[in-house]
Amino acid sequence: MSVHAALTIAGSDSSGGAGIQADIKTMITNGVYAMSAITALTAQNTTGVRSVMEVPPEFLGDQLDAVFEDIYPEAVKIGMVSSKELIQVIGEKLRFYQAKNVVVDPVMVASSGSSLMKNNGAEMMIKELFPLASLITPNIPEAEILSGCEIKNKQDMEAAAEKLSDLGAEAVLLKGGHSISDADDLLCVEGQKIWIRGRRIHNPNTHGTGCTLSSAIASNLAKGMEMEEAVRKAKEYISKALEAGLDLGKGSGPLDHAFYMANL
Numbered sequence: 001m002s003v004h005a006a007l008t009i010a011g012s013d014s015s016g017g018a019g020i021q022a023d024i025k026t027m028i029t030n031g032v033y034a035m036s037a038i039t040a041l042t043a044q045n046t047t048g049v050r051s052v053m054e055v056p057p058e059f060l061g062d063q064l065d066a067v068f069e070d071i072y073p074e075a076v077k078i079g080m081v082s083s084k085e086l087i088q089v090i091g092e093k094l095r096f097y098q099a100k101n102v103v104v105d106p107v108m109v110a111s112s113g114s115s116l117m118k119n120n121g122a123e124m125m126i127k128e129l130f131p132l133a134s135l136i137t138p139n140i141p142e143a144e145i146l147s148g149c150e151i152k153n154k155q156d157m158e159a160a161a162e163k164l165s166d167l168g169a170e171a172v173l174l175k176g177g178h179s180i181s182d183a184d185d186l187l188c189v190e191g192q193k194i195w196i197r198g199r200r201i202h203n204p205n206t207h208g209t210g211c212t213l214s215s216a217i218a219s220n221l222a223k224g225m226e227m228e229e230a231v232r233k234a235k236e237y238i239s240k241a242l243e244a245g246l247d248l249g250k251g252s253g254p255l256d257h258a259f260y261m262a263n264l
């Protein structure tokens with residue numbers, strides 16, 4: 001039986017809704033073998049982040065060596081990376097191992113409002129990681145910081161995505177979850193702008209939506225899909241996980257990754 005393997009490089013979320021935990025759940029339910037390199041431990045739940053403990057950069061490097069030397073991942077998802085030093089190690093290792101299908105989710109601030117990236121992290125991410133990326137997946141606030149454009153409507157999303165396309169990644173997915181209308185995402189790939197439509201689902205429990213979407217895309221790339229199909233299938237996955245309506249915790253709760261089992 002052929003098995004496709006994917007790696008997530010991200011932070012741990014003790015409440016299991018975002019970060020490494022969301023990524024592994026998503027990869028398993030999307031049919032790939034999941035591996036992880038942890039950048040930081042966070043003590044967080046659905047109401048917010050209490051504290052963050054970064055791993056030393058050398059230890060992140062060791063985790064990456066251990067994975068790449070043994071089970072070569074067919075796709076890599078990068079999530080929370082809070083410091084310049086950690087970003088630098090990831091850049092070095094991914095270049096050394098010639099990692100492919102790299103999906104960078106430029107996580108900056110948790111949906112609860114806490115910062116997950118230190119000063120100048122964004123600049124370092126652009127310099128070190130975007131040129132290695134097959135896809136970057138900023139949400140609207142992240143796209144505003146990275147492009148310097150204010151985003152108020154779809155036209156602004158198109159203008160910002162164009163600027164982001166010049167930052168070195170092969171493709172850009174500007175996510176529309178933070179827009180006030182529908183939840184349409186904009187994919188820029190091979191010079192084309194493709195709207196990936198999504199009805200807004202009235203579910204306040206959106207903790208980990210970005211982590212889940214980027215991991216589902218990485219899983220689909222690991223299985224050999226082209227970028228547009230990988231993104232469309234991942235969008236279907238996130239929509240179903242939101243529609244399932246799981247309601248856990250006192251704040252913005254996690255998604256249901258077991259929705260598909262309801263019909264077994």
Ligand SMILES: Nc1ncnc2c1ncn2[C@@H]1O[C@H](COP(=O)(O)OP(=O)(O)O)[C@@H](O)[C@H]1O
Nearest residue numbers: 139175176177178183199200201209210213238
């Ligand atoms: N209420 C919602 N209804 C439908 N889709 C949503 C909703 N909120 C987010 N999404 C989708 O979830 C994915 C993650 O988007 P977003 O919330 O913008 O990212 P992040 O979690 O990084 O802030 C996108 O595909 C977005 O369109």
Ligand SMILES: Cc1ncc(COP(=O)(O)O)c(N)n1
Nearest residue numbers: 011018019080110111207208
């Ligand atoms: C460890 C970790 N990584 C990423 C996020 C962002 O997820 P969200 O934007 O849904 O809060 C998070 N809260 N925690």
